[in-house]
Amino acid sequence: xxxxKKQIAEFPHLFKINLxxxxxxxxxxxxxxxxxxxxFTNVAVFSSVMHYGSSPAILGFVxxxxxxxxxxxxxxxxxxxxxxxxxxxxxxxxxxxTSAKYPSEISEFDKTNLNSEYKNEFYAPFVKESPLxxxxxxxxxxxxxxxxxxxxLGEVIDLHFDxxxxxxxxxxxxxxxxxxxxxxxxxxLIPKEKIKxxxxxxx
Amino acid sequence: xxxxKKQIAEFPHLFKINLxxxxxxxxxxxxxxxxxxxxFTNVAVFSSVMHYGSSPAILGFVxxxxxxxxxxxxxxxxxxxxxxxxxxxxxxxxxxxTSAKYPSEISEFDKTNLNSEYKNEFYAPFVKESPLxxxxxxxxxxxxxxxxxxxxLGEVIDLHFDxxxxxxxxxxxxxxxxxxxxxxxxxxLIPKEKIKxxxxxxx
Numbered sequence: 001x002x003x004x005k006k007q008i009a010e011f012p013h014l015f016k017i018n019l020x021x022x023x024x025x026x027x028x029x030x031x032x033x034x035x036x037x038x039x040f041t042n043v044a045v046f047s048s049v050m051h052y053g054s055s056p057a058i059l060g061f062v063x064x065x066x067x068x069x070x071x072x073x074x075x076x077x078x079x080x081x082x083x084x085x086x087x088x089x090x091x092x093x094x095x096x097x098t099s100a101k102y103p104s105e106i107s108e109f110d111k112t113n114l115n116s117e118y119k120n121e122f123y124a125p126f127v128k129e130s131p132l133x134x135x136x137x138x139x140x141x142x143x144x145x146x147x148x149x150x151x152x153l154g155e156v157i158d159l160h161f162d163x164x165x166x167x168x169x170x171x172x173x174x175x176x177x178x179x180x181x182x183x184x185x186x187x188x189l190i191p192k193e194k195i196k197x198x199x200x201x202x203x
Numbered sequence: 204x205x206x207x208k209k210q211i212a213e214f215p216h217l218f219k220i221n222l223x224x225x226x227x228x229x230x231x232x233x234x235x236x237x238x239x240x241x242x243f244t245n246v247a248v249f250s251s252v253m254h255y256g257s258s259p260a261i262l263g264f265v266x267x268x269x270x271x272x273x274x275x276x277x278x279x280x281x282x283x284x285x286x287x288x289x290x291x292x293x294x295x296x297x298x299x300x301t302s303a304k305y306p307s308e309i310s311e312f313d314k315t316n317l318n319s320e321y322k323n324e325f326y327a328p329f330v331k332e333s334p335l336x337x338x339x340x341x342x343x344x345x346x347x348x349x350x351x352x353x354x355x356l357g358e359v360i361d362l363h364f365d366x367x368x369x370x371x372x373x374x375x376x377x378x379x380x381x382x383x384x385x386x387x388x389x390x391x392l393i394p395k396e397k398i399k400x401x402x403x404x405x406x
Contacts, residue, residue: 024231050230172226
C-alpha cells in the first residue's frame with residue numbers, strides 16, 4: 001500500500017487519526033496525575049511520555065491544551081508538580097476511562113477504581129495501583145508552531161517502583177509487572193517475548 | 204524501592220542510563236535513513252520517534268547531536284528529507300548494530316544485511332526489509348535548553364506498508380507484522396496480546 005501526503009489529508013477524520021496514531025510504532029502507556037491549587041485532583045492517560053535525558057533525568061510528554069489534557073496542563077503550570085505512573089495489565093480499563101472528558105471539578109480518581117496516594121510530602125498524587133511511579137517537577141515547555149501542541153519537560157524528583165522490576169544493570173524489566181504499550185489510540189498490549197542485545201561497536 | 208533526585212544523580216553512569224531509559228515505559232523501534240548531498244547513505248536505530256499530529260501528519264524524534272545520530276542530523280538539515288522505517292522481528296540484530304559509531308563515509312547499509320530501497324523519486328532511502336516505511340520532510344527543530352538535545356519534527360510525505368497491516372478503522376495492527384518495541388537501551392520485545400477498548404465518555 002502507498003499513500004502520499006495529499007491522499008492522507010483527504011482520509012475521513014477517524015480513519016486518519018487511527019492511521020496517523022499508529023505509524024510511529026508502539027507507545028508508552030502512562031497516567032499523569034496532578035492536583036490543582038484548590039485541591040482538585042486529576043488523572044489522565046498519556047501515550048506520549050518519553051525519555052529526554054539521564055543526567056539530569058528528564059522526561060517529556062506532548063499535549064494539545066484544548067483537549068481533555070487541559071486540566072493536567074493547568075495544574076502543572078499552576079503548581080509545578082505532577083506524577084507519571086505506568087499502566088500495567090490490571091488497570092487498563094480504568095486507565096483508558098480517564099480519556100473521557102470530565103470537567104475539572106470532577107476527579108477521575110472518583111470515577112474509576114484508581115486510588116490516589118501521597119508519598120514523602122510530594123505535592124501531586126501518585127496512582128496507588130501502578131508498579132512504577134515517578135514524581136516530576138516542571139522544567140520547560142515548548143510551543144510547537146507546526147500544530148499548536150505543547151511539549152512539557154520535567155525532571156525526575158522521586159522514583160518509586162516494585163522491587164522485582166529492577167535488573168542488575170539498572171534496567172527496569174517492564175514486562176515483569178505486565179506494563180503495557182499502546183498501539184494507536186485504544187489498543188493496549190502486554191509485551192512478553194524479550195531479546196536483549198549487546199553494546200555495538202563497528203565491525 | 205524509592206530513590207530521590209540526589210540518589211539518582213549519584214548512581215554509576217551505566218546503571219543510571221539503563222534505569223532512566225526504562226522508566227518512561229515501552230518505546231517505538233525505528234530506523235531513520237538519510238542520504239547526504241554527496242550520496243553517502245546512513246541508517247540508525249531510534250527509540251524516540253513519536254506522534255505529534257494527524258492533520259497535518261507530523262512525527263517527531265529526539266537526538267543528541269554529539270552522538271552516532273550526528274550523521275542522521277546533518278543529512279536531514281542538508282537535504283530536508285529522511286525516512287522512518289519500523290523494526291520488525293526479522294531485522295532486530297541488524298537494526299541494533301546501526302547503533303555502532305561508524306564514520307559518515309561508511310554506510311550502515313554496507314555493514315548489515317539491511318538494504319536501501321528508493322521509491323517514487325523520494326530523495327532518502329527506505330529500508331527494504333521494513334514492513335512500514337515513511338517518507339518524511341523536515342519541518343522544524345527545537346533546541347532543548349535543559350540538556351542540549353534536539354527535537355526534530357517532520358511531515359509525512361509518503362507512507363508505504365504491507366497490505367495486511369491495516370485494519371478497517373485505519374489503525375495499523377503493528378503486531379500483525381511483529382513490529383518491535385524497545386525496553387531501555389537494548390531490549391527488543393514483540394508484543395502480541397491485544398486489548399482493544401472503546402471511545403470513553405463520562406459515566
